[in-house]
Amino acid sequence: xxxxxxxxxxxxxxxxxxxxxxxxxxxxxxxxxxxxxxxxxxxxxxxxxxxxxxxxxxxxxxxxxxxxxxxxxxxxxxxxxxxxxxxxxxxxxxxxxxxxxxxxxxxxxxxxxxxxxxxxxxxxxxxxxxxxxxxxxxxxxxxxxxxxxxxxxxxxxxxxxxxxxxxxxxxxxxxxxxxxxxxxxxxxxxxxxxxxxxxxxxxxxxxxxxxxxxxxxxxxxxxxxxxxxxxxxxxxxxxxxxxxxxxxxxxxxxxxxxxxxxxxxxxxxxxxxxxxxxxxxxxxxxxxxxxxxxxxxxxxxxxxxxxxxxxxxxxxxxxxxxxxxxxxxx
Numbered sequence: 191x192x193x194x195x196x197x198x199x200x201x202x203x204x205x206x207x208x209x210x211x212x213x214x215x216x217x218x219x220x221x222x223x224x225x226x227x228x229x230x231x232x233x234x235x236x237x238x239x240x241x242x243x244x245x246x247x248x249x250x251x252x253x254x255x256x257x258x259x260x261x262x263x264x265x266x267x268x269x270x271x272x273x274x275x276x277x278x279x280x281x282x283x284x285x286x287x288x289x290x291x292x293x294x295x296x297x298x299x300x301x302x303x304x305x306x307x308x309x310x311x312x313x314x315x316x317x318x319x320x321x322x323x324x325x326x327x328x329x330x331x332x333x334x335x336x337x338x339x340x341x342x343x344x345x346x347x348x349x350x351x352x353x354x355x356x357x358x359x360x361x362x363x364x365x366x367x368x369x370x371x372x373x374x375x376x377x378x379x380x381x382x383x384x385x386x387x388x389x390x391x392x393x394x395x396x397x398x399x400x401x402x403x404x405x406x407x408x409x410x411x412x413x414x415x416x417x418x419x420x421x422x423x424x425x426x427x428x429x430x431x432x433x434x435x436x437x438x439x440x441x442x443x444x445x446x447x448x449x450x451x452x453x454x455x456x457x458x459x460x461x462x463x464x465x466x467x468x469x470x471x472x473x474x475x476x477x478x479x480x481x482x483x484x485x486x487x488x489x490x491x492x493x494x495x496x497x498x499x500x501x502x503x504x505x506x507x508x509x510x511x512x513x514x515x516x517x518x519x520x
Contacts, residue, residue, distance in 0.1 A: 282500035283483045293492035298357040300404045304366040307411030309439045310421035312475045319479045333364035371456040376448045396465040411472040412519045467512035481508040
C-alpha cells in the first residue's frame, strides 16, 4: 500500500530560501596612467637652448646612459650637478630660515633686511628665495612705488617708517630709503638740498632704530656692467620678464659711472658699526642667494641654530663688509 507524502510543515514554509550569490563582476580595467609631461613642460623661450623630455629619460638605465644623453643634447653635466647641489643647499638653508622666523615670533624680535643694488642685480630673486617657505603672516615684502603728492610733502623717512617691522615680524625691503642716496640723485628725482639732508639724517635715523631694538641688515648686490647688460638683453627677449624693464633700467648702462659715484659716496657716509653695508658679489645669482641667506642666519642666534645640517658661515669671496679698499664688481 503506497504512502501518501506528508504536506510540508508550516515551519519549513517560514524559512527564507537561500539565494545563490551572484558571481563577482570583473574589475573594470584602470585607464593607463598618463605619461609625465616633458621636462620642462614646454620648450624654453630660447629655441637654441637644449632641454630634456620624459621620453629622453625613459631609456636611461645607468649613469653612463645619462652622461651620453646629456652629451647628445649638448648639455653640460657639470651644470646639472651644480644645479642639484644648489637646490639641496637652498632647501637646507630654507629650513633654517623657518626656524629663524619661529624664533623671531617667539622672542617678539623686529628684523628689517634691506636689498639694494643696481637694476637687474638679483634683489627680487634673492627675496623670493628667502621667503619661499616662510610663514607669510609673520613677514612682509615692501617695494614702494613712486611717492604720491601727499608723500612728497612729508618727511622723507615717513613712508618707510610706516613699513618697519612689528614685534615678531621680518620685513624685506626691495629697495628702501636708500633710493635717495643713489637712484634719485642720478636720475634727477631729488634736489641737491634734499640729497644732503638725507645724508645727514640717515645714520641718525638708523641709530634710533638700533637703539630701539630693530635688527637692521643692509645688502648691496654688486654686479658688473657686462652682466647687467646681459640680464637686460635677456629680459627684453623674454616676454615673461619684459615687465621688469623700466625707463630707469634703460638708463642703467648709460649712467653707469654716475651710479658708481653715488654708490661710493653712500658707502663712505652711511657705513657704520651699528648698521654696516654688506656687499654681495652677485654676478652668479645662485651663489648670491645662498650666501646672503647664510649671512642673515649667521648674525642671529636663533633657537636650533646648532642643529643645522649645512654651513651657516657665508663665503668670504661672495659676502664682505664694505671697506674702502674692497674691490667691487660695480
